[in-house]
Amino acid sequence: MAATTVPDKTTRRHAGRGTAGPKAAGGRGGLSRKLTHNLQAYGFLIGAIICFGLFSWYPMVREFIMSFQQTKRGVTSWVGFHNIKTVYHDPYFWTAWKNTGLFTLYALVIGFAVPFLVAILLNELRHARAYLRVLVYLPVMLPPVAGALLFKYFYNPEYGLFNRILKFFHLPTSQWLDSSHTALISVVIAATWMSMGSATLIYLAALQNIPGELYEAADLDGAGLWSKIWHVTIPQTRLVLSLMLLLQIVATMQEFTNVFLMAGGNGPENSTMTVVYMVYQYGYRYNNFGGAAALGLFLLLVLVGFSGLYARLNRNSD
Amino acid sequence: MAEFTPQNRTLISSAALARPRGKRIYWTVLTVVIVVFTLVFVGPLYWMITSGFKSVHEVVQNPPTLFPHDPQPSNYHTAWTQLKLAKLLWNTFYYAFGALAFQLVFDVTAAYALSKLRPVLGNVVLGAMLATLMIPSAVLIIPQYMTVLDLPLLHVNLINHPWAIWLPTVANGFNIFLLKRFFDSIPNDLMAAAAIDGAGPTRTLLSIVLPMSRPILGVVSIFAVVNVWKDFLWPMLVEPDPTKQPINIGINSLSQGVPENVLIAALAISALPTLLIFLLFQRNIMSGLTAGSLKG
Numbered sequence: 374m375a376a377t378t379v380p381d382k383t384t385r386r387h388a389g390r391g392t393a394g395p396k397a398a399g400g401r402g403g404l405s406r407k408l409t410h411n412l413q414a415y416g417f418l419i420g421a422i423i424c425f426g427l428f429s430w431y432p433m434v435r436e437f438i439m440s441f442q443q444t445k446r447g448v449t450s451w452v453g454f455h456n457i458k459t460v461y462h463d464p465y466f467w468t469a470w471k472n473t474g475l476f477t478l479y480a481l482v483i484g485f486a487v488p489f490l491v492a493i494l495l496n497e498l499r500h501a502r503a504y505l506r507v508l509v510y511l512p513v514m515l516p517p518v519a520g521a522l523l524f525k526y527f528y529n530p531e532y533g534l535f536n537r538i539l540k541f542f543h544l545p546t547s548q549w550l551d552s553s554h555t556a557l558i559s560v561v562i563a564a565t566w567m568s569m570g571s572a573t574l575i576y577l578a579a580l581q582n583i584p585g586e587l588y589e590a591a592d593l594d595g596a597g598l599w600s601k602i603w604h605v606t607i608p609q610t611r612l613v614l615s616l617m618l619l620l621q622i623v624a625t626m627q628e629f630t631n632v633f634l635m636a637g638g639n640g641p642e643n644s645t646m647t648v649v650y651m652v653y654q655y656g657y658r659y660n661n662f663g664g665a666a667a668l669g670l671f672l673l674l675v676l677v678g679f680s681g682l683y684a685r686l687n688r689n690s691d
Numbered sequence: 692m693a694e695f696t697p698q699n700r701t702l703i704s705s706a707a708l709a710r711p712r713g714k715r716i717y718w719t720v721l722t723v724v725i726v727v728f729t730l731v732f733v734g735p736l737y738w739m740i741t742s743g744f745k746s747v748h749e750v751v752q753n754p755p756t757l758f759p760h761d762p763q764p765s766n767y768h769t770a771w772t773q774l775k776l777a778k779l780l781w782n783t784f785y786y787a788f789g790a791l792a793f794q795l796v797f798d799v800t801a802a803y804a805l806s807k808l809r810p811v812l813g814n815v816v817l818g819a820m821l822a823t824l825m826i827p828s829a830v831l832i833i834p835q836y837m838t839v840l841d842l843p844l845l846h847v848n849l850i851n852h853p854w855a856i857w858l859p860t861v862a863n864g865f866n867i868f869l870l871k872r873f874f875d876s877i878p879n880d881l882m883a884a885a886a887i888d889g890a891g892p893t894r895t896l897l898s899i900v901l902p903m904s905r906p907i908l909g910v911v912s913i914f915a916v917v918n919v920w921k922d923f924l925w926p927m928l929v930e931p932d933p934t935k936q937p938i939n940i941g942i943n944s945l946s947q948g949v950p951e952n953v954l955i956a957a958l959a960i961s962a963l964p965t966l967l968i969f970l971l972f973q974r975n976i977m978s979g980l981t982a983g984s985l986k987g
Contacts, residue, residue: 410808410810411810411811413808413891413892414804414808414809414810414813414892415804415810417800417801417803417804417808417892417896418800418801418804418805418810418816420796420797420800420801420861421797421798421800421801421820421861421862421867422801422816424793424797424858424859424861424862425819425820425823425861425862427838427842427843427858427862428835428838428858428859428861428862429823429826429831429862429864430819430823431834431838431843432831432834432835432837432838433823433826433831433834435834435837435838436830436831436833436834439833439834439837493702494724495724496701496702497701497702497703498720498721498724499708499717500721501721501725504725505724505725505728506977507970507973508728508729508732508733509728509732510969510973510976510977511732511733511736511966511969512732512735514917514965514966514968514969515962515965515966516920516921516938516939516961516962516965517921517923517939518923518938518939518940518942518943518958518961519739519958519959519961519962522942522943522946522954522958523735523738523739523955523958524735526951526955527735531751532750532751532753534738534755537753537754537755540753541754566731566732566735571980574977574980575980580701583701585700585701586700588700588701588702588704589700589704592704598702598703601702602702606702623827626827627827627828627829629829629923629924630923630924633923633924634923634943649829649924652829652832652833653924656833656836657928662833662837665833666833666834669829669830669831669832669833670830672827672829672830673826673827673830676827676830677825677826677827680824680825680826680827681825684824684825
């Protein structure tokens with residue numbers, strides 16, 4: 374054994390205590406060897422630790438501190454619950470939460486159900502599977518500016534492609550992004566088009582893991598198509614479905630890019646203003662970073678529950 | 692059941708599909724699915740590319756034309772020069788591959804240390820890194836921005852500097868998770884054998900661990916590049932200088948006052964690099980997606 378010790382499963386457990394085996398020869402040599410080993414290991418870790426420290430761990434602590442501080446003309450002072458009260462009494466506080474909630478709800482109805490149904494359909498086809506999979510995933514690879522501005526054109530009430538197609542078939546047209554009634558759902562439809570590929574492929578992989586015997590047994594019991602979906606497909610993919618559900622809630626409640634690019638953030642009559650857009654406004658329009666942090670704290674409180682549930686389910690799935 | 696293994700057995704049995712009625716329904720559904728999916732997912736892209744060739748009038752003409760009547764490749768040229776796409780694309784490329792390099796160096800060495808070297812308090816560090824996965828990224832934007840404005844201890848301002856994009860990408864708990872899980876599956880006997888041959892940790896990492904980890908390195912690399920390419924809010928905040936912006940922010944901020952057909956041509960150009968990456972690496976991307984993101 375040379376100076377470098379690579380602990381394996383048996384020695385690792387004793388590594389803290391100066392140990393058994395061939396390495397125990399010479400107490401002081403063992404200690405300095407362990408010290409070198411640890412120093413070396415932390416040498417490997419140092420880059421990541423610095424980056425996590427600067428851009429994850431410290432900001433996490435700072436998020437709490439900033440929520441209770443106010444900076445005016447370069448002087449930072451503690452203001453207690455002032456920031457939290459300010460954002461809570463902001464006339465748009467509940468508007469933003471209502472929009473974020475609605476966005477998440479629409480995204481669940483459209484963005485959660487559609488990929489699952491598409492995956493079930495694709496899983497039944499015996500031909501062109503690779504082609505269809507590539508198609509569904511294609512929009513995921515678009516840069517957001519291309520996808521969002523493209524849909525902004527399609528949605529244009531005067532010359533947009535959607536209204537032209539509707540007119541061609543003599544169907545009623547819509548104001549899409551220009552009306553406070555349809556703006557939010559228009560953004561959700563575009564966002565679903567852009568992102569449904571990932572969910573579809575994940576569901577497809579889960580569907581392929583369902584043992585075929587289960588379907589055969591269901592056939593023998595005389596089960597129809599729907600009862601097979603209800604009693605075999607859904608129970609067998611329940612874990613993946615619930616994980617994706619939580620993941621999607623956490624992601625859609627942080628919506629910013631699409632409302633910003635397609636509806637200019639607020640949308641008509643503030644109908645697309647989400648919580649994260651409001652955070653952005655507080656920070657970069659009103660220059661009130663304390664208020665922005667306080668609003669972020671509200672979001673954190675709501676979302677951490679969902680992420681915690683996700684982490685728990687994910688651990689159980691191992 | 693001649694052509695399908697039991698695993699391929701799905702909702703509808705092959706026997707049902709082999710019957711004349713089943714066959715007819717199957718082929719109808721297949722045709723409809725292929726046509727509808729092509730229209731829905733390729734249609735918009737086709738519209739984008741062809742509209743880039745149309746005149747301003749033809750883009751908004753009713754009913755829309757399928758092919759450009761009088762193709763104007765000059766739109767693409769105008770878009771390229773007027774929106775300074777070469778610069779924007781180069782910036783994006785620079786940020787994406789810089790972020791990739793930082794993630795490969797720092798996250799791979801960190802995951803290797805946590806999986807194989809296992810220093811004192813290694814599990815605490817791992818736990819703290821994985822805990823960051825629980826915090827929604829949008830919540831951290833404001834304090835992260837303040838950090839970038841005035842880096843603690845060093846007191847450097849990173850705004851308009853590529854480091855502001857590169858360094859935060861290293862703090863990715865998901866990378867650490869994926870890489871460490873993969874390194875855990877490499878047998879410790881191999882490590883011990885390398886140590887007996889006199890290889891130090893660096894040598895072991897380079898000659899044994901990395902060559903065995905190509906699949907996971909591929910997944911991490913592709914997502915590192917794609918994530919930077921698709922990011923929007925963070926680069927908008929930390930790269931306000933128009934000459935330093937990546938493509939998403941640059942096109943959006945220059946989009947006002949540009950004729951429709953030229954802007955659409957610019958969108959088509961901006962979409963090209965990632966679509967090419969996807970078509971080249973589609974197998975790795977799609978298998979990486981299903982292998983990786985489930986256990987996030």
